Amino acid sequence: MMQILRWSAGRVMSALITLLGVSVLIFVAIRLMPGSYEDIILGPLASAEERQLLAEAYGLDQPIFVQYFAWIGQVLTGELGTSYVTQSSVSGEMLERIPVTATLTIMAMAVTLLAGVPLGIWTGVRSGAKQGGAVGRVVSSIGISVPEFVLGSIVIFVFSQFSLGLKVGGFASIGTGFWPTFQALLLPALVLSVFCVAATARTTRDAVMGVLVEPHITAAVARGETAGHIVRHHVLRNAGIPILTLLGTITAYLLGGAVIIETLFNLPGLGSFMVTGLGRRDFAVVQATVLFAAAVFVVLSLVLDLITSALDPRVAVTGKAGS
């Protein structure tokens, strides 16, 4: 038990260090980028005095470490700064946009799990058969090789010609009701999830195939258990850990992919907010959105690690799941 607690504490510490590292990295990286926020905000020919006034207004005239600690201090109080462009609170802007990205990501995750896991089990169980192998390969190839912006553009064109009740641009908040939100987000969520469905199906298939050759499966077959029973009670239970581990990676992918999808489908989420902020060298916006995305990923990974260790205590002891 102590070993598990020690391992968990280590994971929490590791998560905090990761976030600290991300905060330093993004803070420095955005300032090293060529192109200046003064040119965007004031125009290229603003006087030195105007530039100085702007820098002072946002504390950008201070040494970089002073700026960093001031920012981190703000972050710890939940205040993420002020956008140089809109002059509004970044936290406020993000609170309005998080529901969009969250809904999109959750829908994409739901599609991933509902399609990827069953497909992976089916192709894994039927791995010896021609049908299962072919389907698995086709789905994986398409899902992994077609870029989101290509698929998204095709979907936008096709569904704008034949709408089928689905929207190809714009967001309807959950407050407007389930159906408008579903109409607006289903297509973006489907496009966003294609890669993840393929990756999940492949991982699940491999995990299932790995479990199927285990002696206890042979024993279950020998006991006369039905195929369905074997899959539910033996295969899924043992194949679950790699799938669970994959969820963290998929979440990171979905958050990253949301940047493209939100821009393509004109969704006012965090991704499009970050892209706009980056283009304008709006430091506060970029720092806040990147740190938030990193925090979501780190926290989720931590939770998944803890769940994994609860399901398989060997993870906490040896650092890796047992087979």
Added chain:
Amino acid sequence: MLINQRTRSRAAAGAAIALSLACVLTSCAAPGSAPGGTEQTEAAPGFLAVADEALTGTGALTVQLDYDTSEADGLDPQTAQTDTSWMIMGLVYETLVTTDENFEIQPKLATSWEQPDDTTYVFTIDTTATFSNGRALTVDDVVGSLERQVASMSVWSGQMGPVESIEATGDDQVTVKLGSPYAPFLAALANTPAAILPMEEVNDGSVDLTTTMLGTGPYLVADHRQDESWTFTANPDWHGGDNLAVQTLELQIVDQESTRQAALREGSTGMAKFVNIDSLSQLGGNEGLQIVKQTQSDLYYVLVNSQKPDSPLNDQDVRFAINTAIDRQAIADIVFAGETTPTGITPSNLPGACRVDELPSEQAAIEDARATIEETGAGDVELDLIVDTSNPVMAQIAQLVQQQLAEIGVTVRIEQVDTAIYIERVFSAQPGDFDLSISWFAGYSDPSMVTKWWNPEQAFFNVGFTGVHEDLNALIAEGASETDPDARAEVLTELCASADEYAEMVPLVHRPSIIGFDTTAVSPTIQSNEGYGNILRNIADYRIAG
């Protein structure tokens, strides 16, 4: 003098922002598009569409645009620098005069005007007009607004000309005196930066123009979410009448061309603006949609950096050879599928503009250009051509220019950078950190207005890549001050030729706008020509269909 210099400097800064930020907008036509263009039938002389007066319903209209206002001074119309800002703010604010489909000046808040001599304008003001807070417009608002603009550091103050005095000369009369004749004066008054502001409220501090829009125009701002949307509601007290069919106007900002196309197809927007010429054909076959191409006076141009040390482009002969090698008609035919036309520095669709085929570079032989490059050894140096990634059409133009310059032995390397880097390297760096680049100018509605930007002492944004040429500057000044049409045409011809020979900013072709609308949602009035990028210029005449 200090103020003038400062004014010019800010004006130039604004121009540069206008160039750079407004250039975030376009998309591109496929290089392989067929040349020739499509024949467009006008609904009436000078109009691509005319609203159906038989439609009497009122309602809401959604219009999708490619980018939002993004001004350093917020919502202040007098410092607005991009055409989208002018259009959006023009829904709330009004000017003394406006332009019609033939670029002729028409009354607006000034019901009439007289010009007793070349330098005096006497405006009769419509004092029945009210601001949306209910206060009546006064001559003091007009005087204060124009004085504020002239004294401002805005891009537009440089276009207002040599204004000497602005006085109220009656309860409904304002007299403006110029120091010398200035032909584009009324055209300068016709754009949103010359808007008439609620000066009483501005002066007493009850209205902050950077955050609040309070004008005499047809609409009130109900909501604005930066880079997402604007919602306007009809101004019930608008002096233009109570016949506004579009009672609620929503402007949605959708930067992806394909998404705007899709929204128009599926009916989630009633109208949309496009910059991709291919939208004409891609949307043309859709039932219920009408797609029109509005000719803008805006123009694309190549920046040729003559100020970079040890560059072959320091040599005017080399620059002229490059200008000669650039085939404007090929750019119009290939990049824009024949849907636009070449232009000199005076926008060719404006009355009195110079003829493109008379430009020295159009008449020079490409063999001579090739010989110049060989003689000077300029072909031994690889030139970089920098373009902003946010504007794909400029990358398309760059590719064609690269091929055209290869014909005379000039090797070009295209470099694509984002907007912030582009501004830094092209406009902020002194000298400019590039060899060649591509950008665009708003063309306005008088042929001499845009020519000011060929004088770096007036424009200022281009001091990093162009030289000062007294003869060219004199022609620019003369083109603006000459009021006799025939004499002015001669000056402008000479001006075009001079700028063409210096070849530091080489005009290419006009930048067209594609406008699509759902005929089951709206019946708009759209002019065939536009000088200030205002596709909603006739919004008060629109009718709601269905």
